[in-house]
């Protein structure tokens with residue numbers, strides 16, 4: 001069946017106005033995977049010569065990707081140079097993240113296991129490289145990179161967030177960390193945690209909308225912490241499924257207590273009549 005000419009015209013028109021050039025998502029994902037492999041995964045040939053060759057290819061690809069989005073050779077060279085100059089520091093930070101997972105997850109046996117099998121570590125890796133590109137103000141690339149991690153792991157960390165040293169994510173599925181979130185050092189976060197905005201009106205676009213989490217805080221699964229003025233004080237423990245929209249002082253323990261009653265099979269309270 002012939003596709004309507006009107007639809008073809010509309011698509012053609014919309015693609016003509018594309019502001020990001022021919023952005024290659026497949027090449028971008030491959031670059032993220034290849035960099036991860038070079039930094040952390042076992043490879044048949046991990047000789048220093050081979051590693052140098054890998055980095056040359058990775059640099060050429062980042063140049064190509066940034067060239068497309070900037071449309072400017074000099075800018076693309078600068079972005080590539082800056083990114084790879086920051087890599088030793090990013091690597092050190094990522095090793096600290098992995099060590100923190102190994103230290104605090106009783107299920108983890110080795111750093112190699114963390115590198116091979118921890119979605120939380122992969123998402124943190126993607127966050128740290130995308131955050132570097134975000135700071136360099138490379139357009140669109142950091143968003144596409146973080147969306148790749150989201151699609152693979154279910155962990156959605158905006159590249160604009162700030163995250164300190166030794167960040168620990170366990171399991172991770174369903175975690176959302178918004179653009180203006182600030183997270184201190186040694187923070188631990190479990191699956192389903194949202195660090196989100198209290199208000200999503202468009203006027204808030206350039207304001208702090210997401211919370212601040214101070215050093216050494218632990219946030220257990222399903223907790224929702226909202227608002228740009230909300231600060232969770234250092235060394236607090238936030239229990240599962242709590243809903244927080246206000247400051248929590250340092251050293252707090254915030255939790256829900258489930259009520260347990262032995263059921264009387266003859267009748268249930270009305271609110272529990274429909275048990276799924």
Ligand SMILES: CC(=O)OC[C@H](N)C(=O)O
Nearest residue numbers: 177178195196197200209
């Ligand atoms: C994480 C979150 O709050 O998202 C809501 C909206 N996208 C925003 O950035 O404000």
